[in-house]
Amino acid sequence: MPTTRPRTLFDKIWDFHCVGQRADGRDLLYIDRHVLHELHAHHAFAQLQKQQRKVHRPDLTFAVQDHTVATRPGRDDDTNPSGTAFIKAMREGCRNNGIRLFDIDDPEQGISHVVAPELGIVLPGATHAVPDSHASTVGGLGALAFGCGTSELAHILVTQVMALKRPKRMRVRLDGALGPHVNAKDVALRLIAELGVAGARGYVVEYGGAAACAMPIEQRMTLCNLNIEMGGRSGFVAPDEATFAWLAGRPFGPQGAQWDRALAYWRTLRSDDEATFDREVVLDCASLEPQITWGTDPSQVVGISGRVPDAAAVDPSRRAAAESAFAYMGLEPGTALAGLPVNRVFIGSCTNSRLPDLETAAAVVRGRRVAAGVVAMVVPGSSSVKREAEAAGLDHVFRDAGFFWGESGCSMCAGGNGDRGQPGERCVSTTNRNFENRQGPKVRTHLASPATAAATAIAGRITDVRQLLAGAA
Amino acid sequence: MQPFSSHTGIAAPLLKDDINTDQIAPIMHSRSLKEDYKAMLFHRARHREDGSEDPDFVLNRPQFRAAGILVTGQNFGAGSSRESAVWSMLANDIRVIVAKSFADIYRENCLQNGVLPVVLGPQDADAFIARVVAADGAAPFTIDLVTQRISGPGGPDIAFEIAAADRTRLLEGLDDIGMTLKHMDDIVGWESRAAAVQPWLQTTQDSR
Numbered sequence A: 001m002p003t004t005r006p007r008t009l010f011d012k013i014w015d016f017h018c019v020g021q022r023a024d025g026r027d028l029l030y031i032d033r034h035v036l037h038e039l040h041a042h043h044a045f046a047q048l049q050k051q052q053r054k055v056h057r058p059d060l061t062f063a064v065q066d067h068t069v070a071t072r073p074g075r076d077d078d079t080n081p082s083g084t085a086f087i088k089a090m091r092e093g094c095r096n097n098g099i100r101l102f103d104i105d106d107p108e109q110g111i112s113h114v115v116a117p118e119l120g121i122v123l124p125g126a127t128h129a130v131p132d133s134h135a136s137t138v139g140g141l142g143a144l145a146f147g148c149g150t151s152e153l154a155h156i157l158v159t160q161v162m163a164l165k166r167p168k169r170m171r172v173r174l175d176g177a178l179g180p181h182v183n184a185k186d187v188a189l190r191l192i193a194e195l196g197v198a199g200a201r202g203y204v205v206e207y208g209g210a211a212a213c214a215m216p217i218e219q220r221m222t223l224c225n226l227n228i229e230m231g232g233r234s235g236f237v238a239p240d241e242a243t244f245a246w247l248a249g250r251p252f253g254p255q256g257a258q259w260d261r262a263l264a265y266w267r268t269l270r271s272d273d274e275a276t277f278d279r280e281v282v283l284d285c286a287s288l289e290p291q292i293t294w295g296t297d298p299s300q301v302v303g304i305s306g307r308v309p310d311a312a313a314v315d316p317s318r319r320a321a322a323e324s325a326f327a328y329m330g331l332e333p334g335t336a337l338a339g340l341p342v343n344r345v346f347i348g349s350c351t352n353s354r355l356p357d358l359e360t361a362a363a364v365v366r367g368r369r370v371a372a373g374v375v376a377m378v379v380p381g382s383s384s385v386k387r388e389a390e391a392a393g394l395d396h397v398f399r400d401a402g403f404f405w406g407e408s409g410c411s412m413c414a415g416g417n418g419d420r421g422q423p424g425e426r427c428v429s430t431t432n433r434n435f436e437n438r439q440g441p442k443v444r445t446h447l448a449s450p451a452t453a454a455a456t457a458i459a460g461r462i463t464d465v466r467q468l469l470a471g472a473a
Numbered sequence B: 001m002q003p004f005s006s007h008t009g010i011a012a013p014l015l016k017d018d019i020n021t022d023q024i025a026p027i028m029h030s031r032s033l034k035e036d037y038k039a040m041l042f043h044r045a046r047h048r049e050d051g052s053e054d055p056d057f058v059l060n061r062p063q064f065r066a067a068g069i070l071v072t073g074q075n076f077g078a079g080s081s082r083e084s085a086v087w088s089m090l091a092n093d094i095r096v097i098v099a100k101s102f103a104d105i106y107r108e109n110c111l112q113n114g115v116l117p118v119v120l121g122p123q124d125a126d127a128f129i130a131r132v133v134a135a136d137g138a139a140p141f142t143i144d145l146v147t148q149r150i151s152g153p154g155g156p157d158i159a160f161e162i163a164a165a166d167r168t169r170l171l172e173g174l175d176d177i178g179m180t181l182k183h184m185d186d187i188v189g190w191e192s193r194a195a196a197v198q199p200w201l202q203t204t205q206d207s208r
Helices: A009-017 A038-051 A081-097 A112-118 A135-141 A150-159 A184-195 A210-214 A217-230 A241-247 A256-266 A316-329 A355-365 A383-391 A394-401 A450-459 A465-472 B084-091 B104-112 B122-135 B164-172 B176-181 B184-197
Strands: A018-021 A027-030 A033-037 A061-064 A100-102 A127-130 A144-147 A161-164 A168-175 A203-208 A234-237 A279-284 A291-293 A301-303 A344-347 A375-378 A426-429 A444-447 B006-009 B011-014 B069-072 B096-099 B116-119 B141-144 B149-151
Touching: A009 A018, A009 A027, A009 A144, A009 A203, A018 B184, A027 B184, A033 A038, A033 A112, A033 A150, A038 A081, A038 A150, A061 A081, A061 A112, A081 A100, A112 A127, A112 A135, A112 A217, A112 A383, A127 A135, A127 A150, A135 A144, A135 A217, A135 A234, A135 A241, A144 A234, A150 A161, A150 B104, A150 B176, A161 B176, A168 A210, A184 A217, A184 A279, A184 A291, A184 A301, A203 A210, A203 A217, A217 A234, A217 A241, A217 A355, A241 A256, A344 A355, A344 A450, A355 A383, A355 A394, A355 A450, A355 A465, A383 A394, A426 A450, A450 A465, B011 B122, B069 B122, B084 B104, B096 B122, B104 B116, B104 B164, B122 B141
Parallel strands: A033 A061, A033 A127, A061 A100, A127 A144, A168 A203, A168 A279, A203 A234, A344 A375, A344 A426, A426 A444, B011 B069, B069 B096, B096 B116
Antiparallel strands: A018 A027, A027 A161, A291 A301, A291 A444, B006 B141, B141 B149
């Protein structure tokens, strides 16, 4: 009997899903679950119609209205006028192609990366594609997910495969136990700071180690969501008993005897002990404090007690970017982050909009008021999250404190639905990109965790949540 | 997809690292299904706050207005997967991007649309950038995918590497979906095997 060489979990999933090799040497990787959103869908549907091609597996394809939908209560197709045509075009395309759509008024509408896991559409060891760079959010369940462009989306619709070059393998070991009020967002920001915005380019990252294993599933999703911000092709955490418990009973997942069979298989999904990775990274998380970005890319990060760096302290290759960021952000080198007055706080996006994110923020907000002059928003990641939060009374906690409580969608992450800040405003945001002008022209974005964002909204200044809560005790 | 064999044109230097797709193709204030991709390209950088053109932005300078080659730094096209960040290049007749490196998804999107992504090593990149800056739009460069060479004013030809398969695909303007459809039997065969060993992957029934 031939001995099999040790393999990483990535290799196992890839090998299983590799249908064959194309003439150009690319592997054809079968995509088990494909989820569309309205910004890309109409282009792909139009292309298929023009080429007279059909959707091969509409039953494995889903669509969610998320990028352009308004968050105002009572919203409809036209509340955000610049989204209307996209929403309607995807609706029509889904109808014509027999694709299950979670429409703007569907009780399970939401951000695709939130909806697909919570419905059990995405599963451990499955492959997944979304025409969105944050596709690997679902890596938190141990799925291998790829973001793609519009042409690739059309390719998947017609063939149910992606034509890919095999990426390299990286393992990130997160050691230690996270301190109080420190979570996956802080870990991911620190990691991006250490590796840089292109540090994982060309790699699929397996996150492991004590801190990753201890993370609840939603935090693992936050961790994997931010993988693209260091350039990673995909990222995941190997599934474990916590994953299986989280998935049990989800409506689109396997049920009954099928569940038992799936579970037995999922329990085999781990990298072999002897498997080798092309790159190994270790991050000690035990001493990590809450993290926050000071600049205009997600690697420009300091601890909450830190200061904007001096240009001289920045790697020479990154100095011009730092200087440009100082100017855009209106910050002098040496300025302490904590204490900076803010105009806006946003809690939401595929990074941090699941129920535990909202619970964490609500625990900070409860019984307090948003500081005068601060516009604070909470946008749940899905309509289901919103309902569950309301059942727990979280909407009252936020509303009573002065937060806007919205309908679910991508909202201020990219502002594609009209939710934007005003020029010059400083915004602490639980999203994933602090690029210039992303949350509105001239808006200055600081990325942070839901706890930090909530504490900042209350204080009106960038705040160490640990100090806010200690002050109250 | 329109094939690509060779392009001769003005090379415009946009010498920054990590230029992201929000910068290349910003989400426009009012959008439609038929976007003006020509206007979208670097829309914010091209304009001042009052809406007028910023004469200092490289693609607004007279000698670079008709540039067909964009020359840039590391990690070009980071950020979102929006393909408009490539369509807006095509709409402006930019057919070649020479960079020190590309973000993964952006490079794929280039290949899908007949835009040639050229990666040069640090030394070649710096030498080429110096020549592009010196030429200042006064004379064109030629990027030849057949011979994998860059030629133009200021020095000898520069060879570049590209995966043979990517080269063929661009040279022949191959239809990506068409190439994969030749494997449809393999795909269907895989589906029946998967249905036997991991049946939960081949179905998505709502159990409610």
